[in-house]
Amino acid sequence: xxxxxxxxxxxxxxxxxxxxxxxxxxxxxxxxxxxxxxxxxxxxxxxxxxxxxxxxxxxxxxxxxxxxxxxxxxxxxxxxxxxxxxxxxxxxxxxxxxxxxxxxxx
Amino acid sequence: xxxxxxxxxxxxxxxxxxxxxxxxxxxxxxxxxxxxxxxxxxxxxxxxxxxxxxxxxxxxxxxxxxxxxxxxxxxxxxxxxxxxxxxxxxxxxxxxxxxxxxxxxx
Numbered sequence: 537x538x539x540x541x542x543x544x545x546x547x548x549x550x551x552x553x554x555x556x557x558x559x560x561x562x563x564x565x566x567x568x569x570x571x572x573x574x575x576x577x578x579x580x581x582x583x584x585x586x587x588x589x590x591x592x593x594x595x596x597x598x599x600x601x602x603x604x605x606x607x608x609x610x611x612x613x614x615x616x617x618x619x620x621x622x623x624x625x626x627x628x629x630x631x632x633x634x635x636x637x638x639x640x641x642x
Numbered sequence: 643x644x645x646x647x648x649x650x651x652x653x654x655x656x657x658x659x660x661x662x663x664x665x666x667x668x669x670x671x672x673x674x675x676x677x678x679x680x681x682x683x684x685x686x687x688x689x690x691x692x693x694x695x696x697x698x699x700x701x702x703x704x705x706x707x708x709x710x711x712x713x714x715x716x717x718x719x720x721x722x723x724x725x726x727x728x729x730x731x732x733x734x735x736x737x738x739x740x741x742x743x744x745x746x747x748x
Contacts (some may be wrong), residue, residue, distance in 0.1 A: 537708050537728055539694075542719035560723050564694040564745045565671070567721070568746050588670040590646075590743075594719070613648035613700070615673070617666050622643055637696075639670045639745040 537626035542594065545569045548631055552576050561634075566641035569594075577601075580625035587620040589638045596632030601625035648700065651675045654737055665741075672747035675700075678734035686731035693726040695744045697716050702738030707731035723735075 538560075543558040552575045560567040572578065580601050581603060591600065592615045600608040600616040603623040608616070610626070618624045620642065644666075651663040658681045660689040666673040678684065686707050697706065698721045705724040709729040714722070716732070724730045726748065732740060 538723045539714050540721040608645050616644040617644045
């Protein structure tokens with residue numbers, strides 16, 4: 537057992553940038569905390585691999601992004617559930633913290 | 643892609659009880675939101691299976707529980723990372739919401 541404290545990775549860089557912390561990496565899953573400053577866009581991307589991921593909004597708001605300019609509003613407590621091979625991204629409208637879970641880890 | 647709104651499953655039962663919602667179930671992971679009222683103890687348990695889980699505190703405080711009466715303080719933003727076969731549990735000292743991620747899903 538290991539405790540991870542997300543409070544300890546609450547660090548933002550300059551406007552429009554992202555800071556990230558790999559908070560867990562194991563044979564079954566990877567957890568990454570990204571802290572996006574307002575205006576940052578995490579570009580839509582995908583990987584041609586089997587598996588799934590979640591993007592959970594810990595703080596702030598913006599949008600989950602998908603294929604063909606799809607946008608889904610995203611606020612604290614919202615989780616995007618996606619296949620790894622589906623296009624996915626995030627836009628931060630305010631300073632925004634997200635927790636990404638990837639399984640299996642890539 | 644599918645959006646999960648944790649705001650929609652913020653429901654507590656009577657004192658000392660737990661309410662839970664399976665918010666995602668897929669070949670790679672299972673996500674369960676448990677809402678524990680103050681005083682509820684999610685008993686220490688384990689399963690003899692390969693895999694890992696995380697228990698993330700969404701709201702409230704209490705303790706992560708482990709083997710041999712181990713206790714680790716748990717507050718909003720804390721995550722317990724554990725093997726599925728390691729004993730794990732939770733005690734809610736206040737009303738407490740947790741998000742459990744299990745991979746592979748069991």
